[in-house]
Amino acid sequence: MSQATFLNRQALYLRPDPARVIVRPFKPATEPKDFKPTDKTRANHIVDRVLALDDATVASQLADVLENFQGRHRNLLRSFETRAAEMEEALFDHAPFTKLQSQLVGAYFLNEYSFEASALFNPSIVPHPDQTLAPPGGMRFVLSLRAVGEGHVSSLTFRAGTLSKDGAVSIDPTARLAATAKLPDNFDPQVDGPVEVLFDTQDISERVLFPVTAAQSNGIEDARFVLFEDEGERTYYATYTAYDGRGIRSELIETQDFLSFRMTPLKGSAARNKGMALFPRKIDGRYAMIGRQDNENLYLIYSDDLLTWDGGKPILRPQWPWEFVQIGNCGSPIELDEGWLLFTHGVGPVRRYAIGAALLDKADPSKVIARSREPLVHPDPSQREGYVPNVVYTCGAIRHGSRIILPYAVSDTFSNFATIKIEALLGAMNPVS
Template sequence: MESRPDPTTPLARRKSIVMKAKISRVITRPYLPSGEERIQKVIQRVLSLDENEADTVLETLLQNFSHRHRYFRETLEQNFARVADFVPDIDQVSKQRRLLIGTYFTAEYSVEAAALFNPSIVQVPNQEADPEGSCRFVMSFRATGEGHISSIEFRSGVIDTNNDIYFDGLSDYVATPEIHPNPSYDRHLFRLKLQEMGANNAVTHQLLNRLPDNFTFNDLQGKIAELQNNGQFPPQEQTDAIDMAMWLAQSNYEILFRKEHAISERVIFPVSESERKGIEDARFVRFVDNDGTAVYYATYTAYNGETILPQLIETRDFLSFKHITLNGAQVQGKGMALFPRKIGGNYVMLSRQDGENNTIMFSDNLHFWQQAQILQEPEFPYEFIQMGNSGSPIETPEGWLVVTHGVGPMRTYSLGIELLDLDDPTRIINRIEEPILVPNAYEREGYVPNVVYSCGALIHQDELIIPYASGDQRCGIATLQLPQLMARLTAR
């Protein structure tokens, strides 16, 4: 099954491209001091300023910060609205004073202050100006800032017919999306998830029975209010059930970026309570359904500071994104990677359930995964501690090409590669015994030393292109020539 070492091992070649974090890429976030009394005191202090002093302070703030953010005044108005209930005689407060109050409840956050790492890459439709024969791509990154909070960022570019890679210009601005005010839900999936959470009781049963097959967040809130008013269930039982239903609803949401935001400006920052400490290691894949339509999915790990929750992102245009909770007994681990099409009528996903082995799962429902089997256990020295995937498998005529990662001595992360059967991906055609990429002297240093890691690759012009992170801090690109690689993987 395995290839034995020889001098022709197709080790990946590094390109000179290095992508580093930029601490100047900042978003705005609401900043609310704890306690209503403290908020009221801040507002009173701002209101106590005379007009000239207030105008001077605001003018200085606008001069210092408005060039750093699109729609800065709009952001200040939104954050003023968050504390408007604490403002006395609000109708008498001028627009300028409202903006000034908004500045005291706004803070900047550097999304890349700590690191930019763990990239994935997908092909997207070419633009009219792209060279003929080129491949346009979107690359995603895990960006980490203050408090080790992770978010998703993007870059775009083209790979030309010579396989030279050109990135589009990096915007000076960074922006978070608008949250869809009234997302919709599938009642059947919602019920199954509540059952999995141990919250499918008489309260939630009656609540869901009052809702249509497809309902909105507003529908849910309305039926919860009706349930609370009739006093049918014991108060604590009812409160616990409603809290679980609301938690589930708020973990499934939709976001939308403005069209004028370049893709490098778009940041998916944690929204729900389940991911308040981070959105980790998104693995994007271009998924083609049976009818030929394409959609982009990404699996990621939501982290709230204590527990993880595997989630799914769905988008068709990288402007609007649906965040959906994954369900099932086998949706427990990290590093899930969806195959780019169904196999034998089923969705297929690689994952690591036990923190050690590479597993594979099949399901007839994208949102529910009940069974998994071990695909392989650590076999080679560079992966003796643990192994897993490094992104979604890539379809080739010879089989499914899978970039893997392994953890070996000195907790060194390296990348490996293998080939799975197209019709039966539980069958491993071959693996290359040596890692294809290991940390070099420069890459050993970083936030986490001795790590190279990837969340996805693509093929263009007979070349495997692997964006990867090193030291959990910066990113590069490595390549492998496909003919030589396949000669090794298909050798008997």
């Protein structure tokens, strides 16, 4: 089986970089079995040791920490102070911290985390909110990527780039530093509701949307971003999978500027599975999603309030050998004159993932007009090895003039780009009677 002849791969690869790190809270190991509530914790012991140091030793130890780590993070001393303030609530029976003691204590309760050490994959792409630097006939874009580090914890990271008039893709240089978002005051990770976070970094590639709630604790996975338009208002939404190490659920990101983000759990029977993708506008006055509720088929689902998703109508089932195991969506549908273009993934023998496409009726997306008999993209023999071999996958493409720009991941490890002429793609799809 060959790749689609009209697929133009770009010589551009985004690979994971273990040198990109953030600081995360560190908690000492569990207390011994005979531990009593009145006993000092291991954290108390660490603080007692720091407070026993004389002022000169505290200053020299802090200077040594800064010499080792300050060049790897922005505002590191502020991070130390914030962490120490968090720890004070968990500690007891100690003298007040001086400023230097507070900073050194905070350093003991943080650790570096290489958030993309293992993988940088499953991209989605949307127009950049600021098009002032776009070339004539071109477009600026934002790319979201799933990053995976130690312990298979997934977070969300970003890149900005440019599309030329003829569809050539370029990515802005990646910032050397990275940082997580600021959380609300008195944030409680156990509260199951909307969370708003804010970044203060200038470069979008510095921003890492890391799990913050209990439901997300093991990962924010496979964000499918879309630019949603409604009565002149433009909002970026992304559906993603929240994973706590045992169970999953679908959640929704909302942003206007990629600086502040609101993350909200989705409700309803259709939100208990993964891989939901929002249409870029309402259909007949209602929100619409493509989702997979039964781990096998694709459904069309409607909602009146964006956050509650129940029911649904099956519209696509596995039909060809390369998708016999299951099918799923590969991002939000793209509106064309001919209908809604929906990229899909199929799973075939030896759990090999490939990317295909379907065309849905514009007025009634439950009607399938055409679909690809053969996959558009499948694992190339020279690029099939990786964190999860034999997989190609995307979380969203974008239209640019007469072309589709398709970022996609290879073997759950790195990301690549392809461009597709819309006319050739539609011509290669099989009509559905």
